[in-house]
Amino acid sequence: MPYPTDLKYTKEHEWIKVDGSAATVGITDYAQESLGDIVFVDLPKQGAEITAGKTFGTVESVKAVSDLYAPASGTVTEVNGELATAPEKINKDANHTWMVKLTLKNPADLNSLLSAADYEKFVAEEGGH
Amino acid sequence: MPAAEATTPVIRKTALNAVHRKMGAKMVEFNGWDMPVEYPSSGGIVAEHMAVRTGVGIFDVSHMGDIRLAGPGALEAVQHISMNDAARLAVGQAQYSALLYPQGTFVDDVIVHRLGEEEYLLVINAGTREKDFNWVRDNTRQFDCAVENLSDDFTQIAIQGPKGVNLLQKLTDADLAAVKFYWVTRGTVCELKNILIARTGYTAEDGFEIYIPADEAISARVWKEVLEAGKEFGVVACGLGARNTLRLEGKLPLYGHEISDTINVWEAGLDRFIKMEKPEFLGRAALEKAKSGGLKRALVGLEMVERGIARDGYKVLDEGGKEIGYVTSGSPAPFLKKNIALAYVPPAFAEIGSKVRVEIRGQGVGAQVVPTPFYKRPKKS
Numbered sequence: 001m002p003y004p005t006d007l008k009y010t011k012e013h014e015w016i017k018v019d020g021s022a023a024t025v026g027i028t029d030y031a032q033e034s035l036g037d038i039v040f041v042d043l044p045k046q047g048a049e050i051t052a053g054k055t056f057g058t059v060e061s062v063k064a065v066s067d068l069y070a071p072a073s074g075t076v077t078e079v080n081g082e083l084a085t086a087p088e089k090i091n092k093d094a095n096h097t098w099m100v101k102l103t104l105k106n107p108a109d110l111n112s113l114l115s116a117a118d119y120e121k122f123v124a125e126e127g128g129h
Numbered sequence: 130m131p132a133a134e135a136t137t138p139v140i141r142k143t144a145l146n147a148v149h150r151k152m153g154a155k156m157v158e159f160n161g162w163d164m165p166v167e168y169p170s171s172g173g174i175v176a177e178h179m180a181v182r183t184g185v186g187i188f189d190v191s192h193m194g195d196i197r198l199a200g201p202g203a204l205e206a207v208q209h210i211s212m213n214d215a216a217r218l219a220v221g222q223a224q225y226s227a228l229l230y231p232q233g234t235f236v237d238d239v240i241v242h243r244l245g246e247e248e249y250l251l252v253i254n255a256g257t258r259e260k261d262f263n264w265v266r267d268n269t270r271q272f273d274c275a276v277e278n279l280s281d282d283f284t285q286i287a288i289q290g291p292k293g294v295n296l297l298q299k300l301t302d303a304d305l306a307a308v309k310f311y312w313v314t315r316g317t318v319c320e321l322k323n324i325l326i327a328r329t330g331y332t333a334e335d336g337f338e339i340y341i342p343a344d345e346a347i348s349a350r351v352w353k354e355v356l357e358a359g360k361e362f363g364v365v366a367c368g369l370g371a372r373n374t375l376r377l378e379g380k381l382p383l384y385g386h387e388i389s390d391t392i393n394v395w396e397a398g399l400d401r402f403i404k405m406e407k408p409e410f411l412g413r414a415a416l417e418k419a420k421s422g423g424l425k426r427a428l429v430g431l432e433m434v435e436r437g438i439a440r441d442g443y444k445v446l447d448e449g450g451k452e453i454g455y456v457t458s459g460s461p462a463p464f465l466k467k468n469i470a471l472a473y474v475p476p477a478f479a480e481i482g483s484k485v486r487v488e489i490r491g492q493g494v495g496a497q498v499v500p501t502p503f504y505k506r507p508k509k510s
Contacts, residue, residue, distance in 0.1 A: 033169070034155075036155070036167055036173045036174055036370070037173045037174055037175045037463075039438070039461045040436075040437075040438055040461070042490075058490065060438055061174075062173075062174045062175060062370060062374060062460060062461050062463065063166065063167075063174060063370050063373075063460075065438075065440060084436075
């Protein structure tokens with residue numbers, strides 16, 4: 001599965017798409033694939049502050065509970081409310097199903113994130129061990 | 130490092146392990162076994178679960194253990210170590226039962242099959258194989274019967290769901306219509322002679338479990354033929370994930386969760402499988418005493434009424450936020466489309482309709498006690 005090159009990735013399997021000081025965040029295809037059928041997503045409220053590297057929500061499949069880690073610090077400007085009733089959308093198209101939109105606090109946060117190529121290498125190693 | 134290797138427990142594999150991997154199953158470690166948790170090629174846990182409720186699904190359950198007791202004293206031995214009344218079994222009949230410690234708690238739950246006049250087969254859990262075998266052997270020495278551990282002899286395939294009978298009938302000469310639920314027969318299956326076929330399972334659905342030789346090539350051939358024969362019924366391979374959600378909807382206990390060496394039979398609500406009229410069996414005296422002393426906790430079914438999923442080990446709170454119990458198993462229920470759980474709570478909270486909270490990530494989320502089993506298979510018309 002190719003990972004879009006216009007996104008940046010975390011080692012905890014979130015992606016972030018940046019447009020100036022605005023960003024959208026979701027989880028990767030690898031993450032949805034390892035979780036299996038996603039049945040529940042718990043996201044912060046609009047206006048919440050999230051911190052790079054810290055948990056900002058939870059995603060649950062039938063079998064597992066997994067924390068969501070913020071790829072960057074910022075203020076939540078919008079939450080994808082659709083996921084409360086249709087979390088399976090993440091399984092269908094993880095790369096294009098966003099969870100939250102942010103105003104970035106410190107765009108330099110992104111420098112420590114992985115490129116698509118690096119992320120692909122990372123999951124190949126993680127999946128292959 | 131050699132030292133580390135020496136202490137690393139060996140992960141056991143069933144004879145179908147390579148087949149699961151080839152099918153692309155997601156594998157997990159379960160009680161020391163490398164087992165498929167779900168098959169993306171089947172559509173995952175929810176699809177596997179639904180296939181069993183509406184059609185048919187197959188499971189490799191070879192990690193389950195098997196103990197055979199045979200000889201003139203076999204019935205007496207089984208009676209001594211199990212809580213149900215094996216004297217009621219006709220040849221070819223099976224019953225749900227349990228092995229108990231003298232204090233009335235669980236060594237394990239078992240299915241007792243009466244295979245012959247003086248021959249019984251106990252099917253036991255994967256995680257308790259050695260413990261169970263030692264327990265059975267050590268506690269039946271005074272009886273005139275041989276105790277054999279046959280756990281490694283069989284590949285056990287469960288064919289579960291309303292279409293399971295149609296699927297298996299294509300592969301065997303045994304008349305499956307004549308085999309009632311919790312009865313066993315023998316027949317030729319996939320050209321293998323004298324195969325044990327039991328109408329049992331762990332899915333709260335109709336179905337069969339077949340016991341074939343634990344030979345890799347034979348097991349792989351049968352697995353393939355079962356999938357092939359089931360195509361017209363929409364058969365899928367199912368993993369431990371669906372096995373767990375299926376058994377939870379049916380409130381079938383899981384060792385280490387609803388039952389354990391610290392939980393007694395009354396607490397677990399398994400009263401109907403215990404025969405106190407039996408004059409003697411291990412655990413009986415303690416259970417009599419426990420009953421007269423009154424229950425301290427009871428196993429209840431919960432349904433989440435607020436948004437959230439209860440999981441194994443989560444705390445159960447009263448409406449004021451005080452901790453009153455814990456969740457033994459919790460999950461989304463794919464067929465019922467609700468979030469359900471089993472939990473131990475004080476008897477005062479066990480009444481249907483009681484309102485409680487489940488602590489999920491620090492928040493008390495509303496739930497209520499509901500009738501169980503959550504799911505009951507429809508009666509045949």
